[in-house]
Amino acid sequence: MAMRKNRLLEWPLCVFVVCAFSVYPVAGQVRYSIPEEMTLGSFVGDIAKDLGLDPQRLVAGRARIFSAGDSEYVGLDREKGQLLVKERMDREQLCAEMPACSFSFDVILENPMELFRVTVEVLDINDNSPVFPKREIELEISELAVPGARFSIENAVDQDVGENALQKYMLNPTDHFNLNVQGSIDDRKHIEMVLQKPLDREKTKHHYLTLTAVDGGDPQRSGTVQIHIVVLDANDNAPAFSQATYKAFVPENAAKGTLITTVSATDADEGSSINIEYYFEHATKSIQELFTIDPISGEVKVVGDIDYEKNKQFQIKVKAKDHGGLTDSCSVVIDVIDINDNIPKITVMSFSSALPEDSVPGTIIAMINIQDLDSAENAEITCSIHNNLPFKMESSLSNYYNLVTESVLDREQTAEYNITITAVDGGSPPLSSKKTLSLKISDVNDHSPQFPQESYDAYVFENNVPSRSFFSVSATDADRGSNARVSYFLEDGSLNGAPLSAYLTVNSDSGVLYAVKPFDYEQIKSFKINVKAQDGGSPPLSGNVTINIFIKDENDNVPQVLYPVQTSGSLVAEMVPRSADVGYLVTKVVAVDVDSGQNAWLSYKLKKTTDRALFEIGLQNGEIRTIRQVTDKDAVKQKLTVVVEDNGQPSRSATVNVNVAVADSFPEVLSEFIDITVDREYDNNLTFYLVLALAGVSVLFIFSIIAIVTVKIYRWRQNRLFYKSAANLPVIPFYPPVYPDGTLGTLQRVYNYEVCGTTDSRMSNVKFARPYSQNTLVDVSCMGTMQRENREQEDADVDGEQNPPNNDWRLNQQGQRPGPSGTYRYSTSTQEIWTPYGKARAGPHPEGAGGVVAGTGPWPNPPTEDEQIQALMSAANEVSEATATLGPRYNAQFPMQHVPDYRQNVYISGSTATLTANPQPMMPQPALQGPPQAMPQVDVPNAAQTPASKKKSTKKDKK
Numbered sequence: 038m039a040m041r042k043n044r045l046l047e048w049p050l051c052v053f054v055v056c057a058f059s060v061y062p063v064a065g066q067v068r069y070s071i072p073e074e075m076t077l078g079s080f081v082g083d084i085a086k087d088l089g090l091d092p093q094r095l096v097a098g099r100a101r102i103f104s105a106g107d108s109e110y111v112g113l114d115r116e117k118g119q120l121l122v123k124e125r126m127d128r129e130q131l132c133a134e135m136p137a138c139s140f141s142f143d144v145i146l147e148n149p150m151e152l153f154r155v156t157v158e159v160l161d162i163n164d165n166s167p168v169f170p171k172r173e174i175e176l177e178i179s180e181l182a183v184p185g186a187r188f189s190i191e192n193a194v195d196q197d198v199g200e201n202a203l204q205k206y207m208l209n210p211t212d213h214f215n216l217n218v219q220g221s222i223d224d225r226k227h228i229e230m231v232l233q234k235p236l237d238r239e240k241t242k243h244h245y246l247t248l249t250a251v252d253g254g255d256p257q258r259s260g261t262v263q264i265h266i267v268v269l270d271a272n273d274n275a276p277a278f279s280q281a282t283y284k285a286f287v288p289e290n291a292a293k294g295t296l297i298t299t300v301s302a303t304d305a306d307e308g309s310s311i312n313i314e315y316y317f318e319h320a321t322k323s324i325q326e327l328f329t330i331d332p333i334s335g336e337v338k339v340v341g342d343i344d345y346e347k348n349k350q351f352q353i354k355v356k357a358k359d360h361g362g363l364t365d366s367c368s369v370v371i372d373v374i375d376i377n378d379n380i381p382k383i384t385v386m387s388f389s390s391a392l393p394e395d396s397v398p399g400t401i402i403a404m405i406n407i408q409d410l411d412s413a414e415n416a417e418i419t420c421s422i423h424n425n426l427p428f429k430m431e432s433s434l435s436n437y438y439n440l441v442t443e444s445v446l447d448r449e450q451t452a453e454y455n456i457t458i459t460a461v462d463g464g465s466p467p468l469s470s471k472k473t474l475s476l477k478i479s480d481v482n483d484h485s486p487q488f489p490q491e492s493y494d495a496y497v498f499e500n501n502v503p504s505r506s507f508f509s510v511s512a513t514d515a516d517r518g519s520n521a522r523v524s525y526f527l528e529d530g531s532l533n534g535a536p537l538s539a540y541l542t543v544n545s546d547s548g549v550l551y552a553v554k555p556f557d558y559e560q561i562k563s564f565k566i567n568v569k570a571q572d573g574g575s576p577p578l579s580g581n582v583t584i585n586i587f588i589k590d591e592n593d594n595v596p597q598v599l600y601p602v603q604t605s606g607s608l609v610a611e612m613v614p615r616s617a618d619v620g621y622l623v624t625k626v627v628a629v630d631v632d633s634g635q636n637a638w639l640s641y642k643l644k645k646t647t648d649r650a651l652f653e654i655g656l657q658n659g660e661i662r663t664i665r666q667v668t669d670k671d672a673v674k675q676k677l678t679v680v681v682e683d684n685g686q687p688s689r690s691a692t693v694n695v696n697v698a699v700a701d702s703f704p705e706v707l708s709e710f711i712d713i714t715v716d717r718e719y720d721n722n723l724t725f726y727l728v729l730a731l732a733g734v735s736v737l738f739i740f741s742i743i744a745i746v747t748v749k750i751y752r753w754r755q756n757r758l759f760y761k762s763a764a765n766l767p768v769i770p771f772y773p774p775v776y777p778d779g780t781l782g783t784l785q786r787v788y789n790y791e792v793c794g795t796t797d798s799r800m801s802n803v804k805f806a807r808p809y810s811q812n813t814l815v816d817v818s819c820m821g822t823m824q825r826e827n828r829e830q831e832d833a834d835v836d837g838e839q840n841p842p843n844n845d846w847r848l849n850q851q852g853q854r855p856g857p858s859g860t861y862r863y864s865t866s867t868q869e870i871w872t873p874y875g876k877a878r879a880g881p882h883p884e885g886a887g888g889v890v891a892g893t894g895p896w897p898n899p900p901t902e903d904e905q906i907q908a909l910m911s912a913a914n915e916v917s918e919a920t921a922t923l924g925p926r927y928n929a930q931f932p933m934q935h936v937p938d939y940r941q942n943v944y945i946s947g948s949t950a951t952l953t954a955n956p957q958p959m960m961p962q963p964a965l966q967g968p969p970q971a972m973p974q975v976d977v978p979n980a981a982q983t984p985a986s987k988k989k990s991t992k993k994d995k996k
Contacts, residue, residue, distance in 0.1 A: 592685025
């Protein structure tokens with residue numbers, strides 16, 4: 038594991054680098070730098086922002102971290118898109134003495150699959166102090182040592198790197214020795230004490246020095262060791278190694294006791310070489326567990342299990358010491374040789390266990406990572422799958438593979454695949470590993486329902502029982518689940534003008550055909566239908582089949598006799614002369630059967646005869662022939678009963694009577710066959726029609742009574758509503774009519790009404806006189822009224838009718854008032870006044886002509902219509918008598934200010950009569966001077982009574 042991490046340390050040191058990868062599915066690479074020993078949950082980096090992803094993409098894609106190692110130091114917060122510290126990171130534990138330390142992991146997304154490489158560089162902090170291997174160092178130095186002699190001191194170890202590593206040493210006191218610091222091949226500070234002045238054992242046998250090691254961190258850390266120097270007697274030469282560096286090679290997994298190399302040192306002193314001892318200087322615990330050195334022979338051997346994947350090289354410092362305390366050192370560099378002892382490790386990073394069968398070739402099924410801890414050709418991986426599978430492996434990046442589809446899939450052929458992935462390395466012999474994935478192919482609706490046959494023939498008897506099945510169809514679908522659930526439908530069509538659904542139906546689940554109603558062979562003999570089978574897919578697929586339905590005939594019709602025709606009113610007889618020979622054809626019974634086949638095969642038999650020995654009938658043709666000579670003894674009237682029977686099962690038959698007359702002349706036949714019978718059938722029909730007519734008249738009478746009662750109730754309710762609505766009407770004063778003078782002496786053809794009503798008068802009936810061609814009154818003086826056409830409406834209430842005109846025309850001249858004469862247009866304005874009793878009274882407009890008749894004010898009690906009409910007629914009569922010889926203008930001394938000229942035509946309200954006072958043409962006359970003189974009275978002919986006037990007079994008399 039340590040060796041694998043050391044390989045990750047080869048990344049260059051940087052603070053933050055983001056670079057895009059072009060090889061799919063590795064979409065990008067991100068590098069972060071963080072210090073070691075960060076607390077759990079500390080922020081590492083915003084992975085979503087740095088990769089340019091939407092944070093929701095991490096949630097939707099189920100982002101996760103994949104690490105090939107056993108530990109995950111960094112975790113992913115998908116909601117925030119951040120990387121956080123998950124485990125404590127110790128740079129010294131991760132990368133030991135390497136200056137650059139980093140580790141990598143992958144971020145994987147799904148739907149679609151994406152892969153991002155993240156590298157985290159762990160920065161060193163000054164968390165370790167320099168440490169010496171021993172608390173006290175004891176040196177034995179001969180007193181013969183000359184100034185300049187060097188004595189090696191075990192250096193201090195600082196696990197930090199860079200500026201935080203060991204930087205300098207300080208020695209105190211420096212009376213006899215100075216400190217010499219040199220660099221070594223392993224970049225460690227190699228320290229030596231250099232003798233400055235000779236030692237004198239007789240003066241001082243022991244010297245005590247303090248050596249301090251200081252690192253370059255902030256704040257600085259330091260470590261100390263006590264040096265005890267023992268002054269010995271003379272030993273002039275120190276041991277010396279034959280090589281400064283020994284290089285050796287050892288295969289990994291080498292057996293224990295394997296000799297790696299042998300170091301050797303010599304001493305110039307006589308007899309001192311045999312007293313040289315070898316030992317490892319500053320050996321770490323891991324080196325001591327793997328290697329050992331013989332102190333006498335200097336042989337370096339294997340004592341532990343060497344693993345290339347953990348350590349590829351070892352550097353060991355060996356020291357030789359003689360009996361006088363003089364030493365020398367050398368370095369042993371051991372390179373580990375890789376052996377193919379690791380099988381490839383297959384890791385499935387993402388896998389879709391189900392795949393639709395309509396997936397296009399090249400669809401990614403799984404993303405696989407394969408790791409081999411070996412190196413060089415031992416780590417070269419070849420990934421493959423078994424043959425004859427529609428899949429293949431594609432390499433997307435080093436050690437990454439995609440399992441993709443190679444061809445089109447078909448679930449109906451193969452519903453599940455077991456895919457075995459084999460990874461083989463390039464070692465000798467090669468090692469391999471396998472991984473089996475189970476892939477299920479999900480169904481897609483790509484098959485339509487299929488019928489075994491293109492068409493079917495179905496047979497059903499006529500007169501079948503409704504809702505009973507008579508045939509069934511079945512279709513199969515190669516799909517699965519809802520895509521294979523077949524439903525059956527009857528396609529639209531018609532038969533004899535009616536939809537097919539009126540004759541039969543099909544069960545949508547089972548495909549069973551049912552007859553909706555009985556069939557009749559005589560109407561329908563065969564027809565075709567199309568049944569559609571549709572599956573439950575989306576979109577659904579369907580298949581059709583044609584069914585030819587044949588109706589089978591049943592013997593459901595009796596034979597029908599066409600001849601002889603059977604009538605009830607008269608008898609038809611066949612004549613046979615008495616001279617007829619044997620085999621004489623009397624007649625032939627003709628019958629038909631609307632059935633078919635044997636049901637229509639008819640046979641004829643004589644059921645009853647007057648003389649069975651005289652006639653016979655053909656079994657098949659129905660011919661009646663004589664079987665013997667006719668004699669005088671044979672009866673004239675022969676009655677034969679013929680039975681016509683079909684061949685059905687059961688058979689049906691009809692009976693016909695044949696009358697045969699055996700005679701030579703027609704009178705003889707007539708005397709025998711005349712039979713006075715009462716035609717009872719005619720009587721029965723007549724009785725039926727009489728009963729039907731009586732029932733119809735009764736029904737009409739009842740409906741008429743109901744209609745009359747309904748109308749009466751409706752009118753009664755209308756009157757009730759009118760009385761309620763008119764109860765609060767104010768009393769409107771009655772004003773007499775105003776008649777302005779005219780020049781032509783005729784009335785205009787417009788009649789003006791002004792109707793005054795209340796908000797509750799919507800239920801009231803307004804009555805207007807029926808317009809006449811020349812009997813129309815116009816009020817020119819009151820232009821504020823609306824001109825309306827006069828209409829006449831019949832009223833059921835007798836009190837609402839107007840009185841007929843009075844022929845006695847008398848105008849009280851006392852009520853006349855002289856006034857100026859002038860030319861006026863003869864018109865009348867009438868105001869329709871509503872009374873609380875539902876009657877309409879005609880009155881003048883309050884503002885008409887500026888005065889009232891006879892100089893009186895408004896009448897306290899308004900006159901009735903009859904009184905108004907009588908007054909009007911009387912005034913017109915007197916005026917007509919007084920002015921019989923005058924023209925259209927009146928004398929100035931005798932003005933009729935408020936009386937119009939009624940000499941020509943007078944319209945009587947409520948009557949259709951027109952009174953003519955002066956039928957002669959009018960001639961202009963000069964105005965007369967002086968008082969008026971009596972004029973001869975002109976007899977005015979009585980107005981002809983109209984039907985309306987007669988009706989009203991009759992009602993008035995009765996009243």
